[in-house]
Amino acid sequence: MPSKIPIGPYHPLQEEPEHFILTIEGEQVVDVDVSIGYNHRGIEKLAESKTYDQVPFLVERICGICSMSHPLAFSLAVENCAGIEVPPRANYIRTILDEIRRLHSHLLWAGLAGHFLGYNTVWMWAWKYREPLLELSELLTGNRNHYGMIKVGGVRRDIPPEHYPLIRKALDELKPKLEMLYGAVLDDPVLRARLEGVGHLSREDAIRYGVLGPTARASGVDIDIRRDYPYGASDKVEWRVITSERGDLLARVEVRLLECFESIKLIEGCLEQMEPGPISADVPRKIPPGEGIGQVEAPRGECFHYVVANGTDKPERLKIRAPTYMNLPSFRATCLGETLSDVAIILAGIDPCYCCTERLVRIKDGRGERRLSFEDLLKLSWEKTARLRKEAKDGCVE
Amino acid sequence: MASAGSKTRTSPWQAWGISRSPWVYHLATGTCNNCDIELLDCLTPRYDLERFGIKLVGSPRHADVLMVTGMMNRKCLPRFIAVCRQVPKPYIIVALGACGANKGIFHDSYNTVGPVERVVREIMKEDTIVVNVPGCPPKPEAIILGVVKGLKLLQERRR
Numbered sequence A: 001m002p003s004k005i006p007i008g009p010y011h012p013l014q015e016e017p018e019h020f021i022l023t024i025e026g027e028q029v030v031d032v033d034v035s036i037g038y039n040h041r042g043i044e045k046l047a048e049s050k051t052y053d054q055v056p057f058l059v060e061r062i063c064g065i066c067s068m069s070h071p072l073a074f075s076l077a078v079e080n081c082a083g084i085e086v087p088p089r090a091n092y093i094r095t096i097l098d099e100i101r102r103l104h105s106h107l108l109w110a111g112l113a114g115h116f117l118g119y120n121t122v123w124m125w126a127w128k129y130r131e132p133l134l135e136l137s138e139l140l141t142g143n144r145n146h147y148g149m150i151k152v153g154g155v156r157r158d159i160p161p162e163h164y165p166l167i168r169k170a171l172d173e174l175k176p177k178l179e180m181l182y183g184a185v186l187d188d189p190v191l192r193a194r195l196e197g198v199g200h201l202s203r204e205d206a207i208r209y210g211v212l213g214p215t216a217r218a219s220g221v222d223i224d225i226r227r228d229y230p231y232g233a234s235d236k237v238e239w240r241v242i243t244s245e246r247g248d249l250l251a252r253v254e255v256r257l258l259e260c261f262e263s264i265k266l267i268e269g270c271l272e273q274m275e276p277g278p279i280s281a282d283v284p285r286k287i288p289p290g291e292g293i294g295q296v297e298a299p300r301g302e303c304f305h306y307v308v309a310n311g312t313d314k315p316e317r318l319k320i321r322a323p324t325y326m327n328l329p330s331f332r333a334t335c336l337g338e339t340l341s342d343v344a345i346i347l348a349g350i351d352p353c354y355c356c357t358e359r360l361v362r363i364k365d366g367r368g369e370r371r372l373s374f375e376d377l378l379k380l381s382w383e384k385t386a387r388l389r390k391e392a393k394d395g396c397v398e
Numbered sequence B: 001m002a003s004a005g006s007k008t009r010t011s012p013w014q015a016w017g018i019s020r021s022p023w024v025y026h027l028a029t030g031t032c033n034n035c036d037i038e039l040l041d042c043l044t045p046r047y048d049l050e051r052f053g054i055k056l057v058g059s060p061r062h063a064d065v066l067m068v069t070g071m072m073n074r075k076c077l078p079r080f081i082a083v084c085r086q087v088p089k090p091y092i093i094v095a096l097g098a099c100g101a102n103k104g105i106f107h108d109s110y111n112t113v114g115p116v117e118r119v120v121r122e123i124m125k126e127d128t129i130v131v132n133v134p135g136c137p138p139k140p141e142a143i144i145l146g147v148v149k150g151l152k153l154l155q156e157r158r159r
Ligand code: SF4
Pocket: A061, A064, B030, B031, B032, B033, B034, B035, B069, B070, B096, B097, B098, B099, B100, B104, B105, B135, B136, B137, B138
């Protein structure tokens, strides 16, 4: 006899509110459902009332963990729409900050994963090593978490050459710690037992669900926007995409930790190649009518922005798709059949970010412009029942 | 930074009891996640709030301080009120970030019912101490200062 376990919306598991309904039979999970909406802030609509200069600040606040990816994707979309050429130095600065953000995000996740597994030491370690990165960000941008660095056509602040050695030093200090963390996580027999073979997502399922980012790469799907559709300076520097064939949680941990080293490589390469120059292009206040897309590899996967411009200084429409939107449904492939005690870490395994995901859709009547309210939907449903009933009755008569 | 109603009094024992090692329950009501991770950051080795006995707990029934982040989403409002009812009294609410203090950048959003203080005063009609910690996100130092100030205000309300 299956029973339902509600988790959330306020629960100690994750810092964001979301509601899971697990159906279990004995110890085994047979169904999982998730209800979100506790974080919906109406950002797409708000963006329509802000100018192109203001929107990056707004979309930065979609998510605090990948706060570099959203403004970058938006700027790329507007630049794509208006055909703006970004100066090379701005591109390098964008990549440097993007990679610092990725390092911070992966370390944050590693720590939280340790916490979910009951290894609070891993949590404390990972977050301790993350702290110098936040200090570095504060030095480069003026804030620990929300930077306000990206603007359409370039970046707002330059990185002065006297800061290069400081960045290099911070990265050099981080490397041995990352190696230690990597070794400690992979060599620990208990952690291995908790992660190996758990939450398996096969390559076929990964493609079927369309998962993105490290979740896809851990299942052997070789995708990375930084290589496939380069932005910033990611095509100028030598680095490689990390993949793993195994598809379990251990693979996801491995991919994320190894990606940290690639991020360090990218930053160091950028610092080497960067040449003095302008950091921002001239951008007209009013963007000519048209549409554009921007894709960025956020720490969790591809972050996609679509902008429609109408010739004014405000976007007509902004559509955002964050990576978690694609990764969430894969819970159905990874959770089912696992035991209840493994669910916490499987749910955390895709590095979910509900703040990014929560977009609202209003259903429009396909026949006209009328918007459907709940009453309308109810009426439609009743009509269908009445129709079916009539059909059934007619069928009986015949 | 902080605002206090005047009516409800705490007994000296209660005030003494919660001033020593306040336990914190964290509640996100439509955030960008950043205030939440800065709050968690306070617990990690750099700031290490646990050395003062400040601890994050998993249930509102154990909490003395309610840390509220976010701009109070419509879907969260009834849950927020339900959580507030479960917290043992007296307690203080710390509204973190520009969002908690005055809705921040989401001021004109269609899905917000207002900053935490307004919800407490006008919808719940309570005079609980609400401390607003501005900043987007506030630095961990500011968060710690907010809690300390709130506890001081509670002391002042002693009978
Ligand atoms: S105050 Fe700023 S950092 Fe905090 S939740 Fe709001 S937008 Fe995010």
